[in-house]
Amino acid sequence: MIKLVALDIDHTLTDAHGVVSREVLSGIQRVQADGMHVALISGRPPQGIDEVARLFPKGVYRASYFGAVIHDECRQELRRLSLGTDVALDLARFADQRRLSLTIIRDDVEYHTQNEVRKSFTPRVSIEHAMAVFDSEKPPVLIAANGADEASALYHYCLEKHEASVSLMRHLNTDESYISTLVVHPEAEKGSALHLICRSMSIEMSEVMAIGDSESDMSMLKHAGIGVAVLNARKSVRETAKYTTPLPYGDGVRWALENLLN
DSSP: OOOEEEIIIIISSTTTOOHHHHHHHHHHHHHTTTTTTEEESSOOOOOHHHHHTTSSSSSOOOEEEGGGGOOOTTEEEEOOOOOOOHHHHHHHHHHHHHHOOOOEEEEEEESSSSSOOOSSSSOOOEEEEGGOOOOTTTTSSSEEESSSSHHHHHHHHHHOOOGGGOOOOOOEEEEEEEEEEEEETOOOSSHHHHHHHHHTOOOOOOGEEEOSSSGGGGHHHHHHEEEEOOOOOHHHHHHHEEEEEEEHHHHHHHHHHHHHHO
16 A cells, blocks of 8 residues: 655656646645655755645655755654765865866755856855855755766766765766766665655555656665656666656656556
């Protein structure tokens, strides 16, 4: 019997335009009315998850920054994993030496060395150098590089120098060129976040249905009792999941809630 539904947000719960449809919301409402719990497990910051969570009638678990920060249904913080001080310092130095543009998130504030214009869920502060935001007492929870050259350089440097000390997420175009690279604590991944949430609720992983679309979702799809990939998921994700929905995005989530929970 499924007791918890764990959901990625972007391109899974939302449609291609980033909107959660009324039909999907109705499906979540029915799940909660039937006594099941819901967890939103996303790369978004807490503020970005809150934007979706407030649409639901009942409280939900929230795992942000790919599981680095977790809050329970009452908004109590269950964990916060920051990057190691030495790692964060080295990446800041590397970026400044190579003149790479970085986004650095510390205390849920986004510091950035690039002038890009994009939607942000967190307060944004422009800095000239990555080292300007370094604080040994408060290392960042996430460091990211956007754009093909910057993202590729950061990814390969981390693999060479810090592979055992970080968890790396890549967002790639269909031609395998880089969109972004994100660096977090080595234990900050969605599977471990789901395990912690289950322990806090005293339920088994076999009692979870997890739904996602990207490589960062694979660890939770692999260990959940029912792992589901929406149709628009990457091939590797569909191959990891137990089920693939016949519909993409939020429509796939709605299909899974209607057809796989019974």
